[in-house]
Amino acid sequence: MKPPFDLKLSIIGLALWLTACATNPVTGSPNFVTMTESQEIGLGRQYDAEVRKQYHVYDSPELQEYVNQVGQKLAHNSHRPNISYHFTVLDSTEVNAFALPGGYIYITRGLITYLNSEAELGAVLGHETGHVTARHSVQQISAATATNIVVQITSVFVPGMNTAAGSSLTNLLGNALLSGYGREHELQADHLGAEYLARTGYDPQAMVQVLIVLKNQELFDAEIAKQEGREPRAYHGLFATHPDNDTRLKQVVGEAQSIARPNSVENREAFLQHIKGITFGESADQGTIRKGKFYHSELGLTLQFPEGWHIHNLADRVQAQSPTNDAGIELRVANKATGSPEDYLRKMKWFSFGENIESLSINGLPAATTETTSQGKPVKITVIYLNNKAFLIVGSAASRAVFDRYHDNINATTTSFHPITDAERKLAKPLMIRIITxxxxxxxxxxxxxxxxxxxxxxxxxxxxxxxxxxxxxxxxxxxxxx
Ligand SMILES: [Zn+2]
Incomplete structure (x- = not known):
């Protein structure tokens, strides 16, 4: 979480409007796509800028260099060795990797911590390289989207506040590793990734191991969901069966195995040496979430979200969604605190507050609050001043009835905002990976x-x-x- 930026991003449409013809780099056969290679690269560059706003790049030049080296070797052995590839580690706890058109590939440190060898890292990067070489995303971008990059944000929270929970890049690309492109494209990316591993001298079996890592995340989430009494997140829903038992996966990896070098490697030791010290869970400038409580040492605050809500710690805000996704509470650093909190709310022009702004003190901090509607949806907005910054807490719901049901939750979260204590600062300290024997x-x-x-x-x-x-x-x- 950091001070706000203007998030403007377009949505990669899922509609297939196929208007032009080109040759597919993987199959070599004619393939209907809308874009030239230079348009594709330009689009990748543009989305890359958005990714870098939405996520922080992980601050370790050594790890970035290592991941890039592994990625470049695979890309060199791919079906499209002539475009420039960019491999970037994102400072995110999400377990994910994704590719943009034109060779921009990302892996989160969240995923890296669950990998156990260089070959597995290569499997993730090779899979994503496969999406690029087979031009999967290009095939999915409509002609309209490609030629007219439209800003389109559908907000589930408050329109006009750049709230992008419903369509943020995180959500847009969040499931891309496995579900973003559909089962056929995923299997093809697994196939290509395994082939690039084999050609680079890694054991292609690492592709299966990585899919097991992801499957285990899903099984673990189901276990946690049971404890928390919620529905499991269906984020790797593509594998009904365990990857070990997936016959088509076995088949494509088997094909790669047949071209693998006899002395193919995993490089487990080298990988572990490169990832020791990597942050586990939230990092200092992202703040920490423990048991629904958000701590941010640098900003000097603590906030308790309702129990059982799903919390997303995004680059510029923290969002909590009710278990049934019909209400949300969001915290963000708004701006410099100028004038009184009441003036501050009054100046937020996109709402018509009338006169119902209430000034109050929350745990000794100056604050103001109002309840209003935005596009017919009830919203409670509170501004709190701390350390010369204005923090906004926005609670909203799908309807009046839902809002009334969560009213106490929204109030409790709002009034839990307080300056971080020394004891809480200790809890907020980031964790890291160590290697032991x-x-x-x-x-x-x-x-x-x-x-x-x-x-x-x-x-x-x-x-x-x-x-x-x-x-x-x-x-x-x-x-x-x-x-
Ligand atoms: Zn994929």
Whole structure:
């Protein structure tokens, strides 16, 4: 989270308006696409700028260089070696990777922490390179979108405030790794990725291992969802079966295996050495979420969101959505605090507040609040001044009845805003990955007892070491732990 920017982004339409003909780099056969290569690269560059606004780039030149080196080797062995590829690690806790048209490829540090070898990193980058070489996204962009990059934000919160929860790039691309392009394109990207791994000297089996990593995330989320009494997130819904049992996946990886070098490598040690020290969970400038509570040391604040709500910590705001997605509460750093909080609200011109602005003090901080409607939807907006900054808390709901139901939740979150205490600052400290060598007989339960990861520590430790749901460390095994 950082001070706001103007988020303007267009939506990659899913409609297929096929108007021109070109040759597909992978199949070599004519393929209907709307764009020339230079248009494709231009579009990638444009979206890249949006990605860099929405996400922070992870601040480790060494890790960026390592990931880029692995990616460039694969791209060099791909069907489109002649365009420039850009591999970037994003400072996000999401477990994700995605590709933009024209060779812009991203992997989150959230995903990197769950990988266990350079070959697995290569599998992710190779899969995304496959989307680029087969021009999947290009095929999905409509002629209208390609020639006329329209700004179109459908807000589920408050229009005019650049709230983009419904269509932000995060949501737009959030599921791209597995669901963004549909099953056929995904399988083709797995196939191409495995082939690029084989041609680069990595073991193509790493593609299956990566899909197991993602499948385990899904299984783990189902476990957590049960604990929290919510629906599991269907974010890798493409695999009804476990990747181990997926016959088509086995077939495409098998084909890559047949061209693999006899001395293909995984480079597990090198990978672990490069990722030690990487942040696990939220980083300092993003703030930390623990048990629905948001802590931000740099901004000096704490806020408690309602229990069971789904919290997204985005680059410029924190959003919480009700379990049934019909209400939201959002926190953002608005601007410099000028004038009184009441004046501040009055100046937010896109609302017609009338005179019902109430001045108040929230935990000793000057504040003002109002309830209004925006496009027929009820909204409660509160501005709170802290350290010369104005913070906005916006609660909204799909209808009046829903708003009334969540009114107490919205009020409780709003009035929980307070300057961060010293004790909370300690809780807000970011965690990092360390590498240890497993002693004889050590168990994940034992490691979990001294872990800061809370009640699910044992599962997290198994997940990051690819031993979920019931594996145990072997003596001498290099293990990732979180400190
Ligand atoms: Zn994909």
């Amino acid at each position: 497993a002693k004889q007989g050590v168990t994940y339960a034992e490691l979990a007892r001294s872990s800061p990861l809370g009640k699910n520590a044992e599962s997290y430790l198994r997940l990051i070491n690819a031993q979920y749901p019931s594996g145990e460390p072997a003596q001498g095994q290099e293990l990732k732990i979180v400190e």
